[in-house]
Amino acid sequence: MLGITTKEFCQLAAYIKANYGIHLKDEKRTLVTGRLHNVLRQNNFRDFSEYYEYLLSDKTGNAAATLINKITTNHTFFMREVDHFNYFKEKVLPYFRGRVKDKDLRIWSAGCSSGEEPYTLAMIIDEFFGNEKMWWDAKVLATDISSNVLEEAKKGIYKKEEISTLPARWRLNYFEKIDNEKSVLVDRIRNEVIYRKFNLMDSTFPFKRQFHVIFCRNVMIYFDAPTKSELVNKFYDSLEYGGYLFIGHSESLNRDETNFNYVMPAVYRKE
Structure with a gap:
């Protein structure tokens, strides 16, 4: 395996930090070399310096897309931090049901990974509104920086063990078996989630209207304090008054x- 020098690692880490906000500490050197080894080998790069020059010179965006797909860790699962989903169902949705007069409920799952979070929100919304759902526009915007996980998420296909933590009625009502090992979400739920590639480090967010709820959980653990603070302020500006921000339990706001x-x-609120 090709090694990476301190200078090469610092160059690459600085590029990733500047473009994606991800703060790679020195102990991540082994992870970086392991995940990028095949990229260097397949392109016949002699070392990481040559790869870095290629990264800077590529105007297609393909090199950067490959880098971020390799570097990002996309670990999630259904019903992760379940108390958030319970609060969303028992407190947040009843609050907005009575206050969103145009029935346009705007929810954003930022850093959605392979789709478990936004699909869970979609199932909760469907069950909560019941027959009323037809009158509501309550689609979930789900964004991630990795095109690979977005493509997987769009399929809505999950293994039996991956959906085992879901309520039995959800598995019955919202999933169709493909075979003994895999099931796919019904179109009614898949169509309620809109997937988009999006970089949280963009200087401005392009959304025309503010959100009522933002989920951004276990994403900011990869950011340093200034990057995190700047992002949190952008989330604040992107929320309606009374709106909620959900972050990971391993994260906190200053x-x-x-x-x-x-x-x-x-769980935090703009008031």
């Missing part, structure tokens, strides 16, 4: 640097 109000562990 209350001296944000206008968000603390609601419960890893």
Whole structure:
């Protein structure tokens, strides 16, 4: 396996930080070399310096897309941090049901990975509104920086063990068996999630209207403090007053640097 020098690692880490916000500490050197080894070998690069020059010179965007697909860790599962979903169902949806007069409920799953989070939100929304759902526009925007995971998420196909944590009624009502090992979400739920490739480091967010709810869980653990603070402020500006931000339980907000109000562990509100 090709090794990476300190200079090469620092160059690559600085590029990733500047473009994607991900802060790679020195202990990630082995991870970086392991995940990029095949990229260098397949393109006959002699070392990481040559690869870095290629990355900078490529105007197609393909090199950068390959890099981020290799570097990002996309680990998630259904019902992760389940208390968030319970709060969303029991508190957030009843609140907005009575206050969103145009019935346009805007929810964003940022860093959606392979789709478990936005699909869970879509199933909760479907069950909550029931027959009323036909009158609501409550599609979930799901974004990620990795095109690979977005393509997988769009398929809505999951292994038996991956959906085993879901309520039995959901597995019955919202999934169709492909075979003994895999099931696919019904179109009614898959069509409620809109997938888009999106970089949270973009200087401005392109959304025309503010969101009522933003889920961005276990994403900011990869960012340093200034990057995280800047992103949180952009989330604040992207929310309606009364809107909620859900982050990961391993994450927290510095209350001296944000206008968000603390609601419960890893849940904040714009008030």
